[in-house]
Amino acid sequence: MWTAIGQAFSMVFEPYTLMVMVLASFYGLFVGAVPGLTATMATALLVPVTFFMPPIPAVAAMVTATAMAIFSGDIPGCLLRIPGTPASAAYTDEAFAMTRKGQAEKALGAGLVFSAVGGLFGTVVLIVAAPALADFALNFSSFEYFWLVLLGLTCAVFISTGSPVKGVMMLLLGLLVACVGLGNPAGFPRFTFGTVEMTGGIGMIAMMIGMFAISEIIRYVVDTSPPAELVVEEVGGVLKGQWALAKKYPKQILRGSVLGTAVGALPGAGADIAAWMSYAMSKKFSKEPEKFGTGHVEGIVESGSANNSALAGAWIPALVFGIPGDSITAIVIGVLYMKNMNPGPTLFTTNPQNIYAVFLLFIVANIIMIPLGILCIKVAKRILKVPREILMPMILLFCVVGTFAINNTVFEVGVMLVAGILAYLLEANKFPTAPAILGVVLGGMLEENFITSMIKSNGDLMAFVARPIALGLAILTALVWFAPLLLRMLRKPGSVS
Amino acid sequence: MKINDAFWGVLLMALGAAVLLAVRSYPNLSGQPVGPALFPSLIAYGLCAGGALLVWQGWRDRADGPWLEWEDWVRSPRHTRALVALLGSVVFYILVSDTLGFLITALVMMMTLFRSLHVAWGRSVLWAVVATVVVHFAFYKLLRVPLPWGVLTPLAW
Numbered sequence: 001m002w003t004a005i006g007q008a009f010s011m012v013f014e015p016y017t018l019m020v021m022v023l024a025s026f027y028g029l030f031v032g033a034v035p036g037l038t039a040t041m042a043t044a045l046l047v048p049v050t051f052f053m054p055p056i057p058a059v060a061a062m063v064t065a066t067a068m069a070i071f072s073g074d075i076p077g078c079l080l081r082i083p084g085t086p087a088s089a090a091y092t093d094e095a096f097a098m099t100r101k102g103q104a105e106k107a108l109g110a111g112l113v114f115s116a117v118g119g120l121f122g123t124v125v126l127i128v129a130a131p132a133l134a135d136f137a138l139n140f141s142s143f144e145y146f147w148l149v150l151l152g153l154t155c156a157v158f159i160s161t162g163s164p165v166k167g168v169m170m171l172l173l174g175l176l177v178a179c180v181g182l183g184n185p186a187g188f189p190r191f192t193f194g195t196v197e198m199t200g201g202i203g204m205i206a207m208m209i210g211m212f213a214i215s216e217i218i219r220y221v222v223d224t225s226p227p228a229e230l231v232v233e234e235v236g237g238v239l240k241g242q243w244a245l246a247k248k249y250p251k252q253i254l255r256g257s258v259l260g261t262a263v264g265a266l267p268g269a270g271a272d273i274a275a276w277m278s279y280a281m282s283k284k285f286s287k288e289p290e291k292f293g294t295g296h297v298e299g300i301v302e303s304g305s306a307n308n309s310a311l312a313g314a315w316i317p318a319l320v321f322g323i324p325g326d327s328i329t330a331i332v333i334g335v336l337y338m339k340n341m342n343p344g345p346t347l348f349t350t351n352p353q354n355i356y357a358v359f360l361l362f363i364v365a366n367i368i369m370i371p372l373g374i375l376c377i378k379v380a381k382r383i384l385k386v387p388r389e390i391l392m393p394m395i396l397l398f399c400v401v402g403t404f405a406i407n408n409t410v411f412e413v414g415v416m417l418v419a420g421i422l423a424y425l426l427e428a429n430k431f432p433t434a435p436a437i438l439g440v441v442l443g444g445m446l447e448e449n450f451i452t453s454m455i456k457s458n459g460d461l462m463a464f465v466a467r468p469i470a471l472g473l474a475i476l477t478a479l480v481w482f483a484p485l486l487l488r489m490l491r492k493p494g495s496v497s
Numbered sequence: 498m499k500i501n502d503a504f505w506g507v508l509l510m511a512l513g514a515a516v517l518l519a520v521r522s523y524p525n526l527s528g529q530p531v532g533p534a535l536f537p538s539l540i541a542y543g544l545c546a547g548g549a550l551l552v553w554q555g556w557r558d559r560a561d562g563p564w565l566e567w568e569d570w571v572r573s574p575r576h577t578r579a580l581v582a583l584l585g586s587v588v589f590y591i592l593v594s595d596t597l598g599f600l601i602t603a604l605v606m607m608m609t610l611f612r613s614l615h616v617a618w619g620r621s622v623l624w625a626v627v628a629t630v631v632v633h634f635a636f637y638k639l640l641r642v643p644l645p646w647g648v649l650t651p652l653a654w
Contacts, residue, residue, distance in 0.1 A: 052640050165554070169509055169547045172540050176516065179537045186526050188533040191519065214587075221579045221614075222570035390620070393610035394628045396583065397603055400590055401632055405642040410591045417587045428568075429499055447536040459530035 001352065008356035012364065017057045021361075024061040025068050025368060029376040032069030033383045034391065035082040036220050039069035039271070041212045043331045045395070047205050048402030055339035056357050062335065063358070064365040066328050067119055070271050070307050071373055074111035074300075075380045078104055079235075080228040087271035087307040090279040097295030109238030110245055110297050111304045112373040114253060117246075118305025119366035121257035122264065122312025126319075127359045129265075133320045134348040142456065143464055145321075146449040147473035149442050152323040154480045156268025156438040164484065166431045174439020175446070177202050183444055185451040197411040204334050204440060206403045206412040207419040211433060212327070213399050214420025220392050230384060235377055245301060252282055252302040260306030264313025268434045270326025271307040278306035312362055319343050319355065323442060327434055330441045499566040503555025506548040513544030575615070582613035598647025599637075603629040 011017065024046070031042040042065050050058035073085030077092035078099050088095075088111075098107040140148070157167035180191045181201030192198040246253065256278045263274040282302035283292045292299055314325025315332075322343035324330035336343050341354055348355055376383070403416045423433055457463030465471045516537050525532035570576035586606040594602040607625035616624070636642040646653045 049640070165547055165550050169505075169544065169551070172543045172547065176512075176537065176540050176544075179540070184533050184536070186524075186533040188523060190523070190533055190537065191516075217583065218580065221583050222568065222576050224569040224573060224576060387616075389614035389616050390611065390624050393607055393614070394624070396587070396610065397607060397628055397632055400587060401599075401603075401636050401642070401644070404644070405636060405640065408643055410594060413587065413591050417584070417591075421584070425498065429502075429505060431505075450536065451531050454531045454535075455526070455529055 004353040005356050007353035008360055011056045011353065011357045012060070012360045017060050020053065020057040021060050021064045021364065021368070024064040025365075025372050028065030028068030029072040029372060030383060031065070032072035032084045033075045033376065033380060034386065034388070035076045035080065035084050036216055036388070036392075037395075038085045038212065038216065039066045039073070039087065040327045040331070041216055042066065042069045043328050044205070044208045044212045045398060045402065047209070047331060047335060048405045050335055051338070051405065055336075055341050055354065056361075058335060058339060059332070059341075059358055060361045060365075062328075062332055063361045064368075066311055067115075067308060067362075067365045067369060068372065068376075070311060071112055071115040071369060072376055074108065074115075074304065075377060076384060078107050078111070079230055079380060080384060082228055085272075087275050087310075089272065090275040090307075091300045091303050094279075094293060094295065094299050097293065098297065098300075099295075101295045103295065103297075105236050105238050106241055106245075106297060107295075107300055108235060108377050109240070109242050110300045112238060112370060112377070113242045113246070114256075114301050114305040115308040115373075116366045116369045117253055118257045118260055118307070118309035119312060119369065120363065121254075121305070122261045122309030123359065123362040123366065125261045125309075126312045126316055126362065130316050130319050130355070131348055133316065134345040137320055137345040138349075140345075140469070141467070142449040142452040143467055143470040144473060146446065146453055146464065147470055147477060148321060149323060149446045149449065151473055151477045151480070152267035152317065152321075153435070153438055153442060153446070154477050155266050156435045158480055158484070159263075159266060159269040159273060159434075162430050162432055167435045170426070170431050170433065171435035171439045174436035174441075175443040176439075177207070177436075178440050178443020179447070185448055197409065202440075203403075203406060203412045203415055205331075205406050206415040207440065208331050208334070208437070209399050209403050210416035210419030211423040211437070213395065214416060215423040215427065217392050217396055217399075218420060218424045220388065230381065235380065238374060238377055245297060249298060249301045252298060253305050255281065255285075256302035256305040257309040260309035261313035263306070264310030264325050265316045267317060267323050267325055268438050269310075270314055270328060270434075271310040274310035274313075275303040275307040279303040308366070315358070315362075319347065319358070320345060322445065324438065327437050330437045333441060498568065498571075499562070501555045501559060501562070501564045502551045503559070504564070506551030506553075506555055508548070509544045509551065510548035513541040513548060516541035516544070579610075579613045582609050586610055594647070595645050596647050598649045599633060599644040600629060600649060601647065603632065 028042055031037045032039060043062055046061055046065060050061055069085055070087050073083055073088035076082050076084040077088040078095040081092060081096040083089040083092045095107040153171055157171050158164060180198055182189050182199050183201050189199055259278045260274040263269050263277060279299045282299045283289050286298055314329045317323040317325050318329035318333055322333060324333050333343055400413055403412045404410060406412055427433060453464060465474050520534035520537050523532060523534035586609050590602055590606055604625050607628050608621055611621035611625060637644045
C-alpha cells in the first residue's frame, strides 16, 4: 500500500500534472464565473483536450476545473444576482442581499472557505468509503450489477425535479441511444440505418458537448432579458471574519457537507440539487429562519459546503461501480474508459496507485482553491465584463473542433448539433436531462448484465432475486419506484381537498 | 418553445412503435431465449406506455395553456437572426469544411456569428481572425488534429 501511495505522490506532484492543475484552475474559475457557462460544460469542453494527456493529468484537469467552477459560480451570484453555475442558484438571492448590505466580502469569503471545507470533507468520505465499497463489490455478479444499475437509474429519475413520467421518458430515450450500434451482447448492428458511422454507437462525448455546451449557447442567443448591473466596484479582503463564522456555524458546515456528499453519491443528483436541499435544510433548522433571504450568511455557509462536497461524493459510485453520481462524473467515466482506467472494484486492487492519485488530486485541488479563489475574486470585475457576444461564438468554434477531434469526422459534429437542439427543446418543455445522460452512460452496462443474467438463469426471472444482496437491491429499487405512490395513498384519506 | 405534453406523448409513442417495428427482424442469440431485440423492445414498450400517459395528461390539462407557446425571442428579429446564424453556421461547417478547409470555414462562421450578435465590423474581423488562428494552432499544431486544408492545401504549413 505504501509503495502505491508513494507512486501516487510522484504522479501528482510531477511538474506536468501540477501545471495542468494550475491551468485547469484558472479555466474552471473563469468558466464558473461567467454566467451561462456551467461546471458540467467546463468538463465537457475539457474532454477533447484531455484526450491527448496521460490518465492522471487528465483526471487532474477535470477534478480541479470542476471544484473551482462550483466555487466561482458564487461570484456573479453575489455581484450580479445571476448564478454562474446552477449549483449557486440556491443561495444567489441571499448572497446578493448581502452585497446590497455592503457585505459582499463576507458572502464571497464564506462561499470560498466553506467550499474548500466541504470539498475536503467529501474527499475524506470518498477516501474512506470507496475502497470499503469496492471490497464489498468484488463479490457482485451480473445479478447484483443489474439491480445496482437499475437502482441508480431509478434514483436519477425520482431525484430530478419535475414530473416523474418525463424523467422516465428521458431515461428511456437515453437507454435507447445507448442501444445504437454494435455494442451489445450479440454484436448485432442495431438502429444504424446502414451507415458506417453509427455502427460504433452514438458518440457520447459529442452528445455531452451538445447537451451541455450547445444548448447553453442556444439559450444565450435567444435570451431577451436585459443585461445585469454590477453593483460593487471593489471587493476587499474576503478571509476576514471567516474563522468566526466557522466557530459560529460548525453544525451547519458539518450538516451541509454530509448532505452534500450523500446527495452527490446518489446517481443523477449533483451539486445543484445538494445546494437547494441544504439551503432549505439550513433554513428549517436555523435558530433565526426569519433572517433567511435578507442577506444572512448561515445558508451560504451550509449550502456552499454542500455543493462542493457533492462533487467528491459523486465520485464514490463512479469509481467503485462505474455509475456516475452526477452529470460531471458521467463525462469523467467516459474519459476513464478512454484512458484504460475502467471504473469498477478491480480498479482498487489492480491499480491502487491511480486511485490514491485521484484522492490526492481532490485534496490538492481543494487546498489551492483558497489562494486562487482570492485571486479570482480580485479580478472578478474584469471577468464579469468579458463581452459574451465575443466569448460565445468562440466557445462554439471550440465545441465544433473539439467534437471533430474525437474521431476526425464531421459526423460527430452533427451528433453534437442535434443533441444540443434536442436538449434545449426538451428542457424548455420541462423534460429533465440528468436521467437521459445516466441512461446513455449506463445503458450498455444495464443491458449486458441483464442479458448475461438471463442466459445464466436460462430465462428464469426468479434468479434475479435468488441471491441475498440482489434481493436487497431489488427491494430497494422497488421501494424507490413505489414510495411516491404509497405516500400519496397514505396521505389521501387525511387530506381535505 | 413550449408545446403541450400530448404532442410529446404522441412523438414518444411513435418512436416506441418504430423501434418495435425495427427490432422484429433481429435474430435471437443461438440457442438462447434472449437476443438483441429484447432490451430495445422493453424500452419501446416503456416509451409507448409513458407516451400514452403524457397524451392523457396533456389532454386533461389542455385548458391550462395554449397548445404551442413561443418565448419572447420569436418576436425579436435580432434574436431569431442570431439563432439562425448559430445553427446555420454549424451546418455550414459540417457541409463545407472539407472542401473549403478549416481556416476559411471558421473565418466565415465566426464573422457571421459576431455580426449576428451585433459586434462592430472591426472587432468582428479581429476576433474572427484571432479565434481561427488560435484554435487552428492549438488543435492542428499542438494536439495534431488533422483539420482539413481544403482549397488551401497548396499553402498548408
